[in-house]
Amino acid sequence: MDFDVINTTTKDELLTAIEDHQDTNFRIGAGYTDLIMNLRFQPTEGMTLINIAQMKDPSFISIEEQQDHIVLGTLVTASNIVNSPLIKLEFPVLHEAALSVASTQIRNSATVGGNICNASPSADMAGALVALKAVCCVLNSKGEERIEPLASFIVGVGKTSLDKNEVLKSISIPRNSGDQLKSGFEKVGTRNSMEISIVSLAYHFQLDESGKVVDAGVSCGAVAPTIPFAESACDFMVGKDLDGLSETDKEEFAENVLKYATPISDIRASEWYRKEVLFNISQAIFD
Numbered sequence: 001m002d003f004d005v006i007n008t009t010t011k012d013e014l015l016t017a018i019e020d021h022q023d024t025n026f027r028i029g030a031g032y033t034d035l036i037m038n039l040r041f042q043p044t045e046g047m048t049l050i051n052i053a054q055m056k057d058p059s060f061i062s063i064e065e066q067q068d069h070i071v072l073g074t075l076v077t078a079s080n081i082v083n084s085p086l087i088k089l090e091f092p093v094l095h096e097a098a099l100s101v102a103s104t105q106i107r108n109s110a111t112v113g114g115n116i117c118n119a120s121p122s123a124d125m126a127g128a129l130v131a132l133k134a135v136c137c138v139l140n141s142k143g144e145e146r147i148e149p150l151a152s153f154i155v156g157v158g159k160t161s162l163d164k165n166e167v168l169k170s171i172s173i174p175r176n177s178g179d180q181l182k183s184g185f186e187k188v189g190t191r192n193s194m195e196i197s198i199v200s201l202a203y204h205f206q207l208d209e210s211g212k213v214v215d216a217g218v219s220c221g222a223v224a225p226t227i228p229f230a231e232s233a234c235d236f237m238v239g240k241d242l243d244g245l246s247e248t249d250k251e252e253f254a255e256n257v258l259k260y261a262t263p264i265s266d267i268r269a270s271e272w273y274r275k276e277v278l279f280n281i282s283q284a285i286f287d
């Protein structure tokens, strides 16, 4: 591979580098677990790599606890998430999703921002964050910020809504308002480790004292070009008593999730298999 590298350690350096390269071919590099693979299949001659892995700005690297939100800097790694007691307590779905990413070695490099910006339908942390109704904070080269829900930020396979002069700065997750949680991440792959999903399901139900669902977030991975938020499945669950769910309720929930699945058959699984698995794991989360 043949390209120039610009190392950025501050926000200003990053914005200047992006501004200066608007007329050239450049890529942002964070943990490189996806990028290195992607660059193998692309011509890199004349390309500039803007490296953000050494950024020191806290808004890019920290997990910040605010009153209504938890904010993840784009460079927070899967390991940082796994090791955060706050995330484990408040967002078990994200803890489990981060833990399901490959191996410890990959998790130590794989950033949450890279997982989102790579825009793979099977990105595990992105899936959990869609279910958590996370929003992206995007920064442009002029230093202006815009906010966009993650569910619309990923627009297709390998595509986000980022303009050429923009970078993902952080991801903000609304904190829980319910008294109890049922929250988790189900992933089916061909093997248990080092494997991207064939199908995944992220769910985060907030319950009141009596066990009734007061807020729901559900997303499904690897079954559509993006990671859909299963709105009608969420609507179906709000107001339901989780302990009193009937078999028909579970089936209806799974049918609602399935509405969002438009999978393809590929080398890892057929369309039929993906739909079957999604239906079954959607029902099974309540057993």
Ligand SMILES: Cc1cc2nc3c(=O)[nH]c(=O)nc-3n(C[C@H](O)[C@H](O)[C@H](O)COP(=O)(O)OP(=O)(O)OC[C@H]3O[C@@H](n4cnc5c(N)ncnc54)[C@H](O)[C@@H]3O)c2cc1C
Residues within 6 Å of the ligand: 027, 028, 029, 030, 031, 032, 033, 034, 035, 036, 074, 100, 101, 102, 103, 106, 109, 110, 111, 112, 113, 114, 115, 116, 117, 118, 122, 123, 124, 125, 162, 166, 167, 168, 169, 194, 195, 196, 197
């Ligand atoms: C062996 C192996 C196993 C894997 N297993 C899994 C798995 O089980 N589950 C899973 O979800 N993923 C898996 N992955 C994929 C990968 O580790 C993740 O997607 C990772 O989170 C990407 O983050 P990164 O920091 O490495 O991104 P990079 O590779 O540095 O970047 C990825 C893309 O995002 C862009 N980008 C990065 N940061 C920003 C930013 N702040 N603003 C704008 N663009 C940005 C880059 O330009 C590039 O296009 C695996 C990868 C490997 C190599």
